[in-house]
Structure formats: structure tokens, C-alpha cells
Amino acid sequence: MSEPTPLPPRIGTSGWDRELAGIGLDRPGVDAFVDDVLESADAARGEFDPHSLDLGVDAESAAVWVLLHQRFPSYGILMYLRMCWSNGDRVLQDWIVRQFAAMLVHGPGPVAESAEYGLWVDYFESPEASQVFTALASQMPRSHWERLISGAGPVPWDAKRRVFQVAAEDPALHPALARGLAGSFYDVYGQVDAVEAAELVARITVADEDLLEALAEATTQPLRLRTGSAVIVDESDPGWPHRGSFLLRAVVRSPRSRWVGRSELVADGRVYGRLVHWGFPFDASKVAHRTVAAPEPEGRIVLFRVEGAAEHAGSLVNRDVEAWPPGLRDHLAR
Template sequence: MEMQAVARRWLADQGVIQVRDGWVSDKKPGLLLTANQVAHSWAGDVFAEDLDAADQLRLTFGLLDLLGDYWVTCEIRFANEGAEGALPVDVLWDGYRERLEADRDVEAVTYSLWVDWFEDHTTSATAFAEVLGNDIDRVVVERSEDLLRRARRVLECSGPVRWTVKEPTYRTAVRVPALHSALFQGILASFHDVYGDLEPAAALALLDQLDLPANTQHLAELRHVLAAGHKNHYRSPGAWDEAVRACS
């Protein structure tokens, strides 16, 4: 919340303030702006501020908390790949981990992981390790609600991560029943996502270890396509429809 307050003050210095139904800028006080419009117009400017890279990044995370808009994460990614060089990795991934553990909506953060960091195979291994893989043993031992919340969120959007990268984490997470539903969603996304990746036999073996309600939606169909050796919905057109027919 502290960085959110700092971000609010920074926006006010830019002439942007929050009102009941949105945001207004002193340049066009009669025009009501959405959070997305504010993010597009001002989030990138943080990286031009006379601050060191770590403080720029912390301020941008404060904007993310304040606006809740995915575009702020895009500006972080742009800055990380910019001419000034990569952002401080400790601040970058601490920022993601902190928000993944927060008891509030973090759709912008999980969407960013999924479509930007995890779908890009030049970054997915590092990103997955930083937000979960390096900590999965700690999750298993401590099982605090914050850690479990982070683990669930990462597992659910981990479909595009290469199977060889995520399988060890998946196998460890099986030991925690509270993560079984999220593991199922991760395996399901690994099959259905355009960039999803899995090995059918290994995924089926994991699936069979999950304690899930018998009426779990898509469980029978997923088991069917994996048993048939299919790796991905888009590589096996018709396989899912066949599974639906077989399991109906």
C-alpha cells in the first residue's frame, strides 16, 4: 500500500487525479479517463524519471497496484528489454511474488506471467523458477496461505511453460492436496493453450495422483486425450471432440 500511495502522489505531480468514476488530467479536465488510458499514457514515463532502476521499478509496481491494469506490466517488460539493460532481478521478481501472494485480485499479474513471460521460451524458465520453482519445497514445508495462494495462481497459468521446466515443480506440488485443483488446471492448460506443453504419459501419471472430485469438469476428457498420447489441442485437431463423445 505504501508504493500505491507513492504512485498516487506521482500521478498527481503529472496532473492526474482519481475521481469517483475514473481519472482526470489537468490537461483535459472535462475528459474522464479509464485506468487503462492512464496506464497507456503515463506508466512508461516512470522509466524516464531521475531515479535508479530499482526505484523506477518499485514506483511502477505501485502504479500496477493503483490501476490494476495489465498495460503497466507491459511497460515493465519493455523497460526490461530496453537499451538501458535488464531491470534489477531481485526487485522485479520480488514485485511479482509479493502480488501473487496478495489476498486481492491480481488478474493483471497472472495474465502478464501467462502471455508475456511464460509464452516466451527465452524467459519462461527463469520466470517460472522465480515465481514458484525455486520456492516449491518451501511451499510444501510451510504451507502458509500466502505461499499456497501464489502457488495456485502460478500453476493455473503455467500451461505454456516447457514440460521439462515445470514437471519437477508439478511432481513436488502433488504432495500438497490444497494444490491439486490448481495442478489440474495447469495440466489442462498445458493441453489446451496454443503454446501449451506436456508429455502425455507423464502428465497422465500426475493426473492420476490428484485427489479431485469425480465430477470435476473436463477431468475424464483430459484423461482420455492423454491416454491416447495427444500432446496439445492444436496439434491434434478433433482429439478433444472425440474425447467429449467418448466420455459423454
């Protein structure tokens, strides 16, 4: 975890104005821009549609979006702020991340709630997730980490590990940490070290029964699957770059669906490989292959890519199998 930086000033205060100068802007000029925007958007009636505006993606536009979000908190505004972040230099990006820290720390409530969602969707599911999460954690006091860790499911585990460990020491943060751990398992882009997550779950108090049940399932049980057919690709085909793997069709049989990459594929206690891709985009017309046919199970079929010996594919069709997150099976056996 990086060294703490000064607490971000409340948006719109004199301290905020001073930091605004750091990206080459002055408050009167930004306020004039905001007034023009509000007039053109006819916001006097209490309605504001950010999608009707075209403000550009420069630093001044970013500052305007931040001030507008304080008045009209919504993901729509933050979506355009993200465009400024994507097109900005490192100075502007750092300033925008600091605005999110200010929103989470100072609120008010609707602003903080909107910021939490915007971070989850636009930053924590992006390649820059580690950078953004680490910067936020360093700028926020631990007492305000609740919204930061609650939505951190998609953040790479190495980036959030220390923050999660520190949060486990504070009972006031346990509800948010439980949500963050659940998201690490169950979010579409969730990232987790299942063994370390299991150790954290054992250290915290989870009052929400549904959440506790979900965490217990994720940290003590495999993902249960019922398989259908398998696809064995001709590895001499130049269109197949994934040597040493095959495809397996399966339906999730566990109460809750979750995905942990490189989970061990286990049947009758034997490990047959690792699941490395959920929903593999396979075009049968473009790659030479053969299918090991089997009755298709009822439910939503998922095509998995399995890293393992293709000679075992035939042994895995039409049966119940388990997907164990890396290390978890051995951890529970100790």
C-alpha cells in the same frame, strides 16, 4: 528446483523499501514520482489509464508501475512493467520477478489475479519462461503456489516438472495443478511431457468434471484428424530447409484441439512420421512442389509439417489419422 530464497516483502512496506535500495532507489523519491503521475493522470476521480503515460523503462519507472499496480491492478500496467524488464539489467529483472512473487503471495486478490495473467501472457510464453518460473517457485512458499502453477501451461516441462510433482503431494493444490496440466496440453504454447502428465493426473483428485474430462482425453486419447491434400516439396530447392518432411492439410476431429510437438502420426496402427509444426507458413509461389490432391474436409484446415518419408504422403490423404504425443501410445499399452 532451486534453493528457497527469503519470502518477498509486501509491496510498500519497510522491508520493500530496503529492497528498493538494492536497485539504487529511495522510497521518498519514488513516492514523489507516483504523486506526479497520479496528478497528471487525474486519478482523483478513481479512473486511471496507464496508456496515457510515458514513464520510460528505467528502474524508477518499474518501481512506480509496481506501486500503481497495487492501487489500480490491471494488465495494462503490467504490460509497461514488462517493457522495463525487457530493457533492464539482470539486477532489475530479478527485482521485477520478486515483485510478481510478492503480488502472488501477498495480494490482495485483484493484484494477485492480475499478476497471474501478466505472468502467463508476458513471461511464461517467452523464451525466459524457465528462468522466471524457477525464480518465482524458489521465492514463494508452497502454500501460495496456486496461481503460479495454474497458469504454467506454456512453461517448458523440464522447468515445471519438479514443482508439479511436489504440488501433486498436496491435495490443496490439486485444483490448480489440474488447471496447469490442462494448460500444458491445451494452451496455444502449452508444453508437456504427456507420459509424465498422465502419471500426475492419476495421482490427483480433480473435482471439476469438465477439467477432468479434458485431462482424461489428453492423457488417454490421440488427437484425431481428418486429412485433405498433401504437399511434397522438391528437396533440391534451396528455399526448402526441412529435408525429410512433407506437408499435410487436416482438420481436428477431436472434441478439443490441442498440440504436442513431435506427436506420432498414426494411421491404421502404423506410424508414418511425426508432426513437428502446426500451421506451417508455406508460400507455394516460392518453393517447387507438387500436390497430392484430395477432397478437403469440412472445418478449419491446419497445415502440418510432417517429419517422415514423402513417399508415404499419398497414403495419408483423405483419411482419418491420429496424432499421439511422444511415448503416450506405448505407455498406455503397458
